[in-house]
Amino acid sequence: MKVVILAGGKGTRMGSLSQNIPKPMINIANKPILQYQIEIAKRFNLTDIILLTGYKGEVVEDYFGNGENWGVNISCYRETIPLGTAGAVKEVEDYLHDDFLVFYGDVIMDIDLKSVIRYHMKRKPIATLVVHPNDHPYDSDLIEVNNEGKVITFHSKPHKQDIFIRNLVNAALYILSPRIMNFLPKGTYSDFGKDIFPKLVNDGEIIYAYNTPEYIKDIGTLERLEEVERDIVSGKLYRLNKKNKRKAIFLDRDGVLNYEIDLLRTPEELELLPDVPNAIKKINTSEYLSVVVTNQPVVAKGLASEKDIYQIHSKLDTVLGRNRAFLDRIYYCPHHPEKGFHGERIEYKIHCDCRKPNTGMINQAVYDLNIDLDESFIIGDRTVDILTGINAGLKTILVRTGYAGDDGVFQCEPDFIFSNLKESTEFIIDCYDALVNKAKDILSGISINNKRNIIILIAGLSRSGKSTFSKIISTILNKKGIHNTHLNLDNWLVGIQERKDWMAVSERYKYNEIVKDIATLLEGKEIKVNKYNVKTRNIDEHQKSIILKEGEALIIDGVVGLDIEFLRKIADIKIYVEINETMRRKRFFDFYMFKGLTEEEIKKLYVKRQDDEIPIVIQTKNYADYIIPMEK
Known part of the structure; x- marks a missing residue:
């Protein structure tokens, strides 16, 4: 299959970068845009390439020649007057007897072209358009398709405010049947997106859309150029290919x-x-x-x-x-x-x-x-x-x-x-991978022990992320083949109806029962735990039976975990998680709003915790083997 690349753009919005060269020859990460297109064509064994040049066409022709340096066969055809995307393709119709690909020369992409070709050849339409959603559909020409991917209509910008349209945009990559030449005017300006494709659909011709989230971006602005260059250098361009x-x-x-x-x-x-x-x-x-x-x-x-x-x-x-x-x-x-x-x-x-x-x-x-x-x-x-x-x-x-x-x-x-x-x-996006890596480091020396229970104690202020990190620890242990049981110390809280204003955090948690139950568990005996209901702030009547088998890990997480001497003594690993106070305060307010408290009630509770909980818990950080920040 031949590839036609439209390479005659001036790039007027690119300032001095395109002053003496056509837009497709602008360098990104030390290569012209056009070279990326030729290289992806070559990668998919598409080696017969037609370059349609215009403005400063000699720059393209001198750089690429006949294509032998890239392992492809290049033919160049220069237009003398601007004919638009469709008008330019019409000029080389004598060389296009089979279905062919069309690239726009100002686009950087990494797409599984074999998959696009397979999609097109199975359906045999007059055109297949590669499409995708974008982050500016309000100023883009939009395409409407049915459930099978057949194009129903085109919506040209600008769009009326009171009309809702699916976000599907022409990505400027096509496969066309040679039959399309019958609909392209000779010697006059015409554009595929605005003139040809909408008319084809209105006339009953079949066009299909190939929707892909792979990387394909036009270099329309200097800002976009910088973004694409970052993506090339970081490898994002290649990682988003459908093969990955x-x-x-x-x-x-x-x-x-x-x-x-x-x-x-x-x-x-x-x-x-x-x-x-x-x-x-x-x-x-x-x-x-x-x-x-x-x-x-x-x-x-x-x-x-x-x-x-x-x-x-x-x-x-x-x-x-x-x-x-x-x-x-x-x-x-x-x-x-x-x-x-x-x-x-x-x-x-x-x-x-x-x-x-x-x-x-x-x-x-x-x-x-x-x-x-x-x-x-x-x-x-x-x-x-x-x-x-x-x-x-x-x-x-x-x-x-x-x-x-x-x-x-x-x-x-x-x-x-x-x-x-x-x-x-x-x-x-910001935290998960980093937290997994931290958990892996902490657990790097832990391996399966069929006799001994590994005990991991996790503490920190309320809403700091203890349960989140506990789950990550549990996941890493599971991948190591170590079964584990999780105990949340909130299940030993005094219910809201039984609490008194004078109670500090050490009175709100039933320290003696925590010690008794965990000691029983470590003896291999069953314990029954009533779950704390975070919304009602009471202990549910339903009991859960817990037993710890030999060789299992026990993860204990709770605000007061490091304040209980018994737990500190039995723990193999002691972890304190923390988060900046601005973020923790917001989480605290959101959490108690969810529980049904008013803003005034939450403010009062927050101030109370500043007095009777936070100083006690922060002091226990000194007992930790690891301190884990939970924000980015």
Whole structure:
């Protein structure tokens, strides 16, 4: 398959960089943009290349010659007057008798071209356009496709404020059938995106879109050039190729991205939660994919149509896009197994593999995007999301928005709990890898001991991240083949009804019972623990039986862990976690707001803790073997 590269751009927005050379010859990381394109073509054995030059065309021709230095065959054709992208291609129609690729010469990309070619050849359309969501759809020409990827219509900028459109943008990489020459005017200016493709669709010709999250960016501004250069130097350009497994953050929709509304069925009902666009933007600038997986039984129940869901997701895309954020994919399940609803749609009343907690949507994302589940997360507000993550082998995060885990449908525990999506994404992207490395260092000398129990004690101020680091420690131990049990000392708190104002932290925790129960556990005997309910601030009546087997590790975490002499003496590893007070205070206020306290009540409690808890706990830092900062 031949490759046609449009290399005649002036690059007027690039200032002095393109004063004496065409835009595709601007150097990025010590190579012209055009050289990156020739090298990726060569990598996929696409060695017959036509360069369409214009402004300062001799610079391109002198540099690349016939292509032998790059192991390709290059032919150059220079236009004397600007003919636009389509007009320029029309000029070389005599050399294009088979399907061919079109690159824009100001684009840096690393895409699995074999996959694009395979997609095109299977469908045999007049054109296949590589598309992707971007962070500025409001000033981009947008493409609308059906469920099969067939292009339905084009939406040229500017876009009306009251219209919601899915975020899918022409990425300036095409595979074209030679039949397209019949629709290209000869000798006059015409543009593929604005003139040719929209007319083809209107005339009933078939165009397909190949949606990929791989790296493809045009060098439209100096700022973009600097960004791309950083990505090349860091290796990000190559890591995002589809051949490499990608990390993803799977997101539930209702209660995580938008306010929870029971059976949301219209775009008007969708309203994003605070800071959601910033959280999604943070994912976009990382190497994680943002993938929504949502159950939408409103379709099966006849409360909303597929078109309604499409419009809801169009609004979601549009609102995020106005805030320079985007979702890489949205998957939804329309099914619901229970029958008997007025107006229900029988074809969707089935037991399927896509309705969470089944993993069908996640499996589809893995197939589409080559996702590494072991390195990925799911964030949800309900137990069904957590169980889905467990079933798929993902790390799970519960947020305290939406249902906040109080749906009561499944009995399962998340790996981590955070206040909202923003806090969750900051943890994943800014902190998680560093904390894992710290945990690995701490546990580097620990190995399986079939007789002896390893005891790890983790302490620190309230809301500093003790349980989070405990889970990371547990995960590392599991990977070492060391089974472990986790004890949260909050389960030995005095219930809120029994607390007195005079009680300091050492009275709020039942020190004697902690010592007695853990000593019993270490003797190989069973103990029964009543779980502390963080929302009611009382101890639940339901008891959990715990027994520690020989060779298992025991992880104990709690505010007062290092204040109890018995625990310090038995611990093999003593850890103190801390976080800057501004962040801890915000977490403290968010946490007690979630519990239902007023702002005044929280302020009063915070001041009280400054007096009767914080000094005591901070002093115990001196007993720690390791001090772990939990922020970036």
